[in-house]
Amino acid sequence: MPIRRLFALTSVAFLVVLAISPAKNALRSYRAYQRRFAVLAASRARSAQQARDFEKRPVAIHQIWLPQLDNRVDRCTTCHLGVADAVMKGAPPPFAAHPWTPHTPVRIDRYGCTSCHAGEGPATTESQAHGTAKDAGPPLLPVAYIEAGCGRCHSTATVPAAPLLSRGRAVMDRYGCFACHGARGREAYRSGAPPLSSEPVKTGAVWLRRWLTKPRDVDPNSTMPNFQLGEREIEELANYVLGQDVPEDLARAVRAAGDEPAGDAANGKKLFSESRCISCHTVEGKGQGSAPELSKVASAATRGWLLAYVRDPHAFNPLTPMPQYHFSEADSRDVVAYMEDEFRDFDAPKDILEPLRVNRTLAEAGEKTFRKYGCFSCHGSPGGRTAEKFGPDLDGIGDKKAAFLDFGRRTDLPRTLTAWLAAKVDSPRSFAKGLKMPAYGFNPEETQAVVTALLAFGSQPVPESYRVLPTASPIAIPAGRVGHLVDRYRCLSCHQIGDRGGDISTAPLTFEGSKVQRSWLVDYLVLSYSIRPILTERMPIFHMPREEATELADAIETLFVDPRVPEDPFQGRPASDVDPAEGERLYTALGCRSCHILGSAGGYYGPPLTDSGTRLRPGWTFAWLKGPQRWRADVRCPDYGLTDRDALRLTAYLATLHQPPAAAKGGK
Amino acid sequence: MTTLSLDSVFRRLRDTDAWRSVVRHGTASTNRNRSLVVFENLFLHVHPVKVREKTLRFTHTYWLGGIALACALILVATGVLLMFYYHPSVPQAYRDMKELEFVVDNGLFLRNMHRWAAHLMVFATFLHMMRVFFHRAYRPPRQFNWVVGVVLLCVTLLLSYTGYLLPWDQLAFWGVSVGTNMAKEAPLVGEKARFLLLGGNIVSENALLRFYVLHCVVLPVALLLMLSVHIWRVRKDGGVQGPPEAPRGKEEVR
Structure with missing residues (x-):
């Protein structure tokens, strides 16, 4: 009977169709990756036990769940199985161990993968996870811009482990991007461009x-x-x-x-x-x-x-x-x-x-x-600066979907956010006629840095527990006379106080009061000289009157102090009682002279110590010797791990070094 | 060893107490007994006791009602399974859609089944209606069933439309924005209807929740209810072959 035969045939066809989905399920690519990983990892294992553990790992979807971070789920480790395994260092992709960063691989459970790399975290196929499929979510962030991820949480101007991001932020500040474009946290930005009234x-x-x-x-x-x-x-x-x-x-x-x-x-x-x-x-x-x-x-x-x-x-x-x-x-x-x-x-x-x-x-x-060109954004105008920004806000620009961007005439660009941003920063007017953003003439490296900084502007603020904000400076610059002097001599153009200020000077003033002696400071402010001969940027001679210098020095001594620096490390004894002779021996033994000038000899990388007894407070010298990197992370002075006793002796030795001020001072 | 034929196994099975407690008629395979089994069964009683083989021919009805019914059953089955994985909330809905693809075993197949069955059901229902229309099968005594059918078509379309929002993707969002704005243009009640549909003035989580409840509870219940009436009515009005045709006038012979 034809109808029965038809029924039989369609039933079989139906069963075959039904079998396709489970078959596809069983053949998903991550299973093959996991089997290959087991073989590879076992061959690289350091012990037989470890090899067995690798082989016995069940095939399964791995995930990092971050309930604190928007309930994010990253399943990247389903295929990238070796990210946290030291034995997989240098293994071929996708199994290689993650290079060291301050957060990975150690705290990968707190930060996950997509918080830096973007891409579709929950996906379990390559094209979906990396965003190359047509219907995929956000694409992977190219490694060239990876520091943008740091910037999502770190809103400080400089992020120590992210030089490109820091550079980008500095460039954006210097070239006045925020004069036209608003952004969260940059509301107070003012361009330093001169008013045009004169x-x-x-x-x-x-x-x-x-x-x-x-x-x-x-x-x-x-x-x-x-x-x-x-x-x-x-x-x-x-x-x-x-x-x-x-x-x-x-x-x-x-x-x-x-x-x-x-x-x-x-x-x-x-x-x-x-x-x-x-x-x-x-x-x-x-x-x-x-x-x-x-x-x-x-x-x-x-x-x-x-x-x-x-x-x-x-x-x-x-x-x-x-x-x-x-x-x-x-x-x-x-x-x-x-x-x-x-x-x-x-x-x-x-x-x-x-x-x-x-x-x-x-x-x-x-x-x-x-x-028309928004010149008033930087230069102001007779009517004052307008409250409204001239350009569009930058918040969320790092999460823009490529489909929402206007590529205009730039048919040469790949349709990605990063390519669009790089082209926009490099030649803003190339997209269409009548655009107003001017050309900054950045070199490729600056462009890359600016794009990195831009990509850090997410559409959603990250949760409080992940945010690293600029620490509200505990050191307030007093108003009144002292504040006026700090303003007049623009101390903050070069020096840092807390986390404010410029980066021209290598000597932050945050703990200057604990560092130098008041009498020296007054002399120095009146007639400054070069402390570190290797540096080109030096303290100007302001021709500051002595009263002003005294006032400033008093304020610095009172305000810019650090409780970690002991007031008197010798505890009432004179320095000569703390065995400065042994300190001198240590000075020679540790090779301090390779960087510091003392007398007529020594290297000129560090500051000369000829007058260290006049310049430095012994408490500071002691605190510094106990760990120079505590005071400035990038300083080259080695931490010798001195015992308190030895550090004290060396401090005593340095405290005994005085040179007649006239001979020490350069200039006049 | 005694040979056990399939027939004897079935016969024994039908004699067991458990079987008899469910099907209360004897084992005799007489026409009367068979009819009684159909009459007395809640699920079968909507079906005609006797079906002529002629009416099962494809060209007789193009099986369109049957296809629509099969789709409805598939949709209920897959829909219930999908409900296990879906949260009608804004941060979760789209993610759940992706989870079906990324981690749920056969999840994409499940979702696609639901989707294609839904498309096919709308399509089949339309054709079914057209077939009934062109066969003039809406005439008395089936005029009431035609009305039930029209209601079923509306319920089907509404089911299809409310399901459209649930993935909470761009297509869904704008589809529903456009759709509810069209509702707004209705005279007098337009604004109110839109507000009622969306649970607010914009397509938001309230709209998502409303559409979810409509899609998973209100409309399916309405569909099953009307569907039962519809099929039961088909039987009452003489089955798919219809009542015996009265002798026709001239114009109809042509």
């Missing part, structure tokens, strides 16, 4: 046109990006900027300074070098480079403006990192005279600083252009 008395139209065309060509240290402006836009902007009203006090200061007689360039040269300008600026590329190149500055700014600015930079730009030196009227004239003589662009046209005859129509159009 521009009409500072420079001329020719210079400004050059600057607007390509800021980096004028000053290689410039952080201002290239807005790729058209000639007309440049003309409009020049008219707008140079047509502004200069605040009366600034205009008067510049005019008065311009009328002063010329100074003594020879003395100016000496002052220029004493003031250590190149600790921040460069001269023909030599110097630290966070501040403008000075070799052509006299062709960029009028003499009056330069002089007024050197005398009081904070009046022109309240956010500048430049300290206000305590130059006398004559001294500042001399410094500017030196700059006028030497730092000139000899190829520049004569009229480079000629004032512009402002065209009102162009100036009005210029105001629109100024707003």
Whole structure:
């Protein structure tokens, strides 16, 4: 009967179809991986017992469950079976042991895999887990950007084990990304770019046109990006900027300074070098480079403006990192005279600083252009900075799906978030016509660093227990006179206090009060000298009056102290009672002289110890000797593991070293 | 050794007390007895006692109602299994969908069965209705069953639609956004209907929960109830072959 035969046939076909799914289930790829792993691991095992354990491991799905971290489930270890096994070091993928990081493989149970590597944690097939399948979840993060994972939890500016991320964050800060783009935790960001109100008395139209065309060509240290402006836009902007009203006090200061007689360039040269300008600026590329190149500055700014600015930079730009030196009227004239003589662009046209005859129509159009490109985000505007950010917020950019991104004309790019971000950072205008983000001209390494920092902006904040926040600095800088002095001399531009401050100096001030003796500090502030001869960036001579120095030293001694440093390690005895002779023997035996100068001999990596009895507090020397890395993680001074007794003797020896201050000091 | 034929084994089985406690009719394989077994059984009584072989021919009904019924049964079976793995909550729903693929044994097969059976059921139900229409099988005495059938079609479509949201993926989210916005355009009750469906003004976890309850409890119960009536009515109205046709007028002979 045909209907019965049909029924029989379809029944058989149905059974076959039903068998397909269990068969596929039994042949899933992770099972094969686990069998291969058992063989490989057994062959690498260190003992017969270990080999047997590897062989006996049942085939199963492995997972790391992180209930604290969004209930994450990572099953990567189902195939990557050797991540935490020392015997699998150097094994072929996917079985290799994970390279050491501060969190892996030791605490892999707390951090899982996808918190750094992204990808689809719960998946058990390669294409789904790595995000290569068409319907897969988030793709794996390329290893080049892996430090973005650190940044999800660590919101401090520098993350010790993540140099690329730290670099990216520093670059983003320096180039003012957060002036236009909002981000959680960066609400207080302010660009250090100068307000433009004094521009009409500072420079001329020719210079400004050059600057607007390509800021980096004028000053290689410039952080201002290239807005790729058209000639007309440049003309409009020049008219707008140079047509502004200069605040009366600034205009008067510049005019008065311009009328002063010329100074003594020879003395100016000496002052220029004493003031250590190149600790921040460069001269023909030599110097630290966070501040403008000075070799052509006299062709960029009028003499009056330069002089007024050197005398009081904070009046022109309240956010500048430049300290206000305590130059006398004559001294500042001399410094500017030196700059006028030497730092000139000899190829520049004569009229480079000629004032512009402002065209009102162009100036009005210029105001629109100024707003159109968001110039006010960094430079402010007569109406003040706007509360609303010019660009889109960056929160969640690290979790954007590639499908949601506008690739526009960039058909050459792979459709991934990382490729999009790298292209956006590298050439922002290449995606479509009419985009406004300017080109920063980053080199490939900077681009990689910035993309890493960007990828760290997740859409969801990580749970509290995983977050590493910048520690609220326990050291407050007092208001009033001392605060004013710290601000005037811009201590924080170079030094760190707590976790605030710049990275130009290698000497944080956080525990300076426990470290140096007050009398030495006062002398040093009045007339500083180079402590570590190997460093190019040195403490400037501010010509600080002695009262100010005393005040600062008092504040430092009171406030910037660390309880780990003993007040008096000798417990009332004089240093000479603690066997300094044995200390001297230790000094020689430990080879301290290879880095430190003492007397006429020694290496110049570390600070000279010739006057250590005058400079350092014995408590500090003792605490330092007990473990230099406790005070600065990256310091090269070895931890010899000295006993208290030996450390004390060495401290006593160093405390007896005094040199007449006059001989120790360089400079004058 | 005595040879045991299959027949004798069955006969003995039917004589056991346990069997007789369930099927209360004798072993005699008479037509009467067979009819009685069907009459007295809750599950079989909706079925006609006698089926003519002619009506089982494929071309007679294209088996469309049967296919829809089979789909419904598959959907209930796979649906119950899926419910073991699914949480109707926002952080969990999509993840559970993925878990079916990643770790549940035959999970993807289970889900695909449910999905394809659902598609097929909608398709078969439509065709079934068209077949009934073009065969003029909606005429008295089956006019009531036609109405029941229309209700069943609506329930089927609603089941299909409410199931659409449950994976909680982009397709689901926007599908339901569009669908409920269409409901909003209905005159007078539109706004209220949308609010009632979503349990709020946006597609959120309330909507997910509502659609889940509708999909897994309210609508299936309605379906099974109406389905029983529908099949029972088929039998009452003369089975798939229908009542004997009265002699037709001229136009109908043509």
